[in-house]
Amino acid sequence: MLIVAVANTKGGCGKTTVATHLAAHFAIKGLRTGLADLDRQQSARAWLDRRPTEAAPIADVDLDVAAGKTPKSLGKRLDRLVVDCPAAMTKDTVKDVVRQAETIVVPVLPSTFDEDGTLRFLKHLMKLKTVRTHRRDVTFVANRVRARTRAADRLEAFLAGLEFPIAARLRDSQMYANAVAGGLTLFESGGVRAQPLRDEWAPLFALLEQAVEPAKT
Numbered sequence: 001m002l003i004v005a006v007a008n009t010k011g012g013c014g015k016t017t018v019a020t021h022l023a024a025h026f027a028i029k030g031l032r033t034g035l036a037d038l039d040r041q042q043s044a045r046a047w048l049d050r051r052p053t054e055a056a057p058i059a060d061v062d063l064d065v066a067a068g069k070t071p072k073s074l075g076k077r078l079d080r081l082v083v084d085c086p087a088a089m090t091k092d093t094v095k096d097v098v099r100q101a102e103t104i105v106v107p108v109l110p111s112t113f114d115e116d117g118t119l120r121f122l123k124h125l126m127k128l129k130t131v132r133t134h135r136r137d138v139t140f141v142a143n144r145v146r147a148r149t150r151a152a153d154r155l156e157a158f159l160a161g162l163e164f165p166i167a168a169r170l171r172d173s174q175m176y177a178n179a180v181a182g183g184l185t186l187f188e189s190g191g192v193r194a195q196p197l198r199d200e201w202a203p204l205f206a207l208l209e210q211a212v213e214p215a216k217t
């Protein structure tokens with residue numbers, strides 16, 4: 001089972017949007033997929049509740065580590081587990097999530113507030129040896145990007161100065177909110193108009209595939 005955690009201690013950067021889209025992508029591919037919502041606001045779980053029965057199935061996973069429900073205990077039942085992390089993560093939760101997940105996807109918005117929040121989160125991450133030695137991959141998703149704006153350029157420059165790659169650049173579009181309102185994603189709604197938005201996810205999916213089958217070097 002591949003575990004992907006979507007995390008950033010900054011609120012509103014797109015964690016739930018990215019987590020739901022990743023889960024739907026895996027499910028559409030026919031993989032047995034679970035989505036765990038660690039956020040008290042439970043937006044990912046509410047999205048699952050809205051999900052139409054005919055949509056590709058995604059299991060609602062209750063990750064109550066204290067009660068022994070750890071990702072490892074799900075290993076045989078799922079191919080992919082996406083974990084939607086809360087903004088308010090204690091040092092211990094960060095450690096827990098990082099220990100379990102193969103890949104950590106960090107959405108970042110083009111704003112200085114988000115840069116500051118992201119730096120604080122990365123500082124937490126870098127305290128963990130598994131992250132420092134790159135045994136846990138961390139990758140950014142630049143979210144709500146408006147091409148050819150100063151804010152977008154600034155975000156590129158900011159992320160280029162950090163040591164993890166930008167796996168995807170997702171544009172700002174109302175279509176995201178419309179899709180998730182119906183328990184769906186842009187991979188299952190939006191028609192041909194959404195195709196340019198879907199294409200923006202391809203590099204992130206490619207990177208996650210590498211995490212499943214590490215390239216032999």
Ligand SMILES: Nc1ncnc2c1ncn2[C@@H]1O[C@H](COP(=O)(O)OP(=O)(O)O)[C@@H](O)[C@H]1O
Pocket residue numbers: 010011012013014015016017018043143144145170171172173174176177
């Ligand atoms: N690429 C995007 N384009 C437009 N709106 C977006 C995009 N990504 C997220 N949003 C919107 O931003 C808000 C916060 O996103 P959300 O995924 O809930 O963030 P988080 O889970 O980090 O708090 C939501 O209203 C969501 O619809």
Ligand SMILES: [Mg+2]
Pocket residue numbers: 015016017039043
């Ligand atoms: Mg959220």
